Every structure is written in structure tokens, then in C-alpha cells.
Amino acid sequence: MNNKTAAVTARGLTKQFGDFTAVNGINFDVNHGEIFGFLGPNGSGKTTTIRMMLGLLQPSAGSISVLGMDAHSDSANIRPRVGYMSQRFSLYNDLTVLQNLKFYGSAYGLSDDLLPERIQEALVMAGLEGRENTKTKDLSGGWRQRLALSAAILHRPEVLFLDEPTAGVDPISRRAFWDLLYKLVTPSTDAKTVNEGFQKGVTVFVTTHYMDEAEHCHRLAFIQRGEMIAYGTPEEIKSKKMSGQVLEIAPSNAVEAVKVLRDAKKSGRLVLEEVELYGALVHVIAPDIKDLQSRINTELSQANIHIDQMEIIAPSLEDVFIACMR
Ligand SMILES: Nc1ncnc2c1ncn2[C@@H]1O[C@H](COP(=O)(O)OP(=O)(O)OP(=O)(O)O)[C@@H](O)[C@H]1O
Ligand SMILES: [Mg+2]
Structure with missing residues (x-):
């Protein structure tokens, strides 16, 4: 430059x-x-x-x-x-x-x-x-x-x-x-x-x-x-490409957690944009993720999945890339 x-x-x-x-x-x-x-x-x-x-x-x-x-x-x-x-x-x-x-x-x-x-x-x-x-x-x-x-x-x-x-x-x-x-x-x-x-x-x-x-x-x-x-x-x-916020969850079973949350999205119980597996973590993207945390918690605990940690994080480029590719 x-x-x-x-x-x-x-x-x-x-x-x-x-x-x-x-x-x-x-x-x-x-x-x-x-x-x-x-x-x-x-x-x-x-x-x-x-x-x-x-x-x-x-x-x-x-x-x-x-x-x-x-x-x-x-x-x-x-x-x-x-x-x-x-x-x-x-x-x-x-x-x-x-x-x-x-x-x-x-x-x-x-x-x-x-x-x-x-x-x-x-x-x-x-x-x-x-x-x-x-x-x-x-x-x-x-x-x-x-x-x-x-x-x-x-x-x-x-x-x-x-x-x-x-x-x-x-x-x-x-x-x-x-x-x-x-x-x-x-x-x-x-x-x-x-x-x-x-x-x-x-x-x-x-x-x-x-x-x-x-x-x-x-x-x-x-x-x-x-x-x-x-x-x-x-x-x-x-900032341009990411409309939603990212919730990072560390569940007891990440693969199963992705499945449960995608099912909840598909059936309309939760309004989510993306649910992605990140190694042992799950990233959930939604416009109003804060308001959804307790319902995500409920969905997972009903499936006997324990949450070790859950926090809203800044999106990584990988999150943005996946969101753009959809
Ligand atoms: N000479 C060619 N004749 C016909 N198709 C071609 C030719 N070169 C590339 N392609 C096609 O163009 C597309 C883009 O290929 P390209 O090699 O640019 O991709 P790339 O992004 O570099 O992929 P990679 O990450 O696998 O290296 C592919 O579908 C490829 O098959
Ligand atoms: Mg290439």
C-alpha cells in the first residue's frame, strides 16, 4: 500500500x-x-x-x-x-x-x-x-x-x-x-x-x-x-458477511449435540442459521443467540448431553467462510 x-x-x-x-x-x-x-x-x-x-x-x-x-x-x-x-x-x-x-x-x-x-x-x-x-x-x-x-x-x-x-x-x-x-x-x-x-x-x-x-x-x-x-x-x-452471532458450546458429545441442534433447527423449534462441529466444540450461529441460550441448553439436556461450557465468541473466518458458502 x-x-x-x-x-x-x-x-x-x-x-x-x-x-x-x-x-x-x-x-x-x-x-x-x-x-x-x-x-x-x-x-x-x-x-x-x-x-x-x-x-x-x-x-x-x-x-x-x-x-x-x-x-x-x-x-x-x-x-x-x-x-x-x-x-x-x-x-x-x-x-x-x-x-x-x-x-x-x-x-x-x-x-x-x-x-x-x-x-x-x-x-x-x-x-x-x-x-x-x-x-x-x-x-x-x-x-x-x-x-x-x-x-x-x-x-x-x-x-x-x-x-x-x-x-x-x-x-x-x-x-x-x-x-x-x-x-x-x-x-x-x-x-x-x-x-x-x-x-x-x-x-x-x-x-x-x-x-x-x-x-x-x-x-x-x-x-x-x-x-x-x-x-x-x-x-x-x-463484519460485512456475518449477520449472526456465534455461540461456542463445549458439550459432552459434540457430534450428538450437532445432530440434536440441527434437528431442532429443521423442525423450527430453534431459529438458527448454522450448526457446525469444530473438533470437540460446536458453533451455533443465530441472529439473537443470547435469547436462545436457555432453549439450546434445554434441547441438549433433554438428549442427555451435558454442557461443560457455553459462551458467545467473535466469529472466526472459518465461521464466516462456512456461512458464505451456504
Ligand atoms: N485445462 C482445463 N481444462 C478443463 N477444465 C479445467 C482445466 N483446468 C482447470 N479446469 C477445471 O476448472 C475448475 C477450477 O480448477 P482450479 O485448478 O483452478 O481449481 P483450484 O481452486 O485451484 O482447486 P484445488 O484447490 O483443488 O487446487 C476445476 O473444475 C477444474 O477441473
Ligand atoms: Mg489449485
């Missing part, structure tokens, strides 16, 4: 495959220096959108520009200025860490003078110093993703497109990966981070299925079947 022109602008962006519309007239801006999250269930059009941004697919209608240039017709000028981590894994498993970095550095056109320095920076950034000669297939998933990220930024791109970069990675490694993303987007003159070789102020466009990651994005778009159903900061989306 340090620049008035957006880093990426999509207007009426549409992609059809034959009769099938994979992306249907979506509009969004990605501001400079932000982490922009693109969320949606499987098959909703996330990768198709990224492929149009990279100029790999031509939109059927509408437009998409990256760094002020048309993503398709100007792709040759855009490519050196962007980085891409594909959903299908982009590293060569039989190559070592160092060989993968050399390969990517050369592919991005880095000169022989620059390559050793950039590789060293990448190794420091990914925390892979000392593991240069490890075969990539012997790294854990979390380390591989960090290596892939550092390979994608060897040429110091201004915009980074990450397609589900943390899918299948454990929560601690996901956290470490996001710490790297924050360092990348944060402009800093701090000597330590500069010495760590971080390029600063990168713009990140990232697709994810993980709602905790969505909460950490500066702004988001939710897509479903190619249509955009929510757009804005996490707080804006929560």
Missing part, C-alpha cells in the same frame, strides 16, 4: 474451458507490499486464476494486469519481475539443495557472478546452511517448502505467486513458512534482516485452504465455483 497503483488488478476476469466457467467475472486488486489470500474449496478456480496472472492461460473475457502490464500479452516483461511456487511441487527431488538452487538461479537468468551470493542468501533465509548436499527428497515437507520459496525469490521478484504453498505441512512448519512471508513483505532497513539477505517489500498472492493462514493475510478474496463471494480485510469480511 506504499504505491497507489495496485500490483495486480483483475477486472471481470473470466475463464471458460468449453462450456464450463472456471472463473466467472471476478474483480480484485492486490496492493503493493501486502499478503493477499485467495481462498476457496477444491476446484473453485484458484490455480486457474494464478495461471492467468502468470500469462500461462489467456482469459476468455475481462482483464488481468500485473505491475501495470497485461498479464498475457506482456508476460515476457512480467516474468522476470515475479516469482511462482506452483501447487504441484516445483523442486527436483533427486537433486541436492544446492543443485536445485543453482538450477533455479540459472533458469531465472542470474549471472555467474551473482549466483553464488544469491544462493548463499537463499540458504540462510531457508535455514538450510550446512544441508547444501542433502538430496531434496530427504528433506521434510516443511523444509522442502522453505527451499521452494527461497528458489522462487532468487531473482528478487517484486510479486510472488504461491499456490497452496503449505498444503500437507505440519502446523509448526507452516508457522515458520509464514514467518518467512512476513519478513519478505515487511519493508525494513534493520541491519540484521538486511544481512540475512532478505529482499524487502515483496507483494505476496497466496492461495490456501487453511483458515488460520487466512486470518494472517492483510486482505482476502473467497471464491466458490469461480465466483467471488467475499473480499476485503479479515475484519471487513467478518
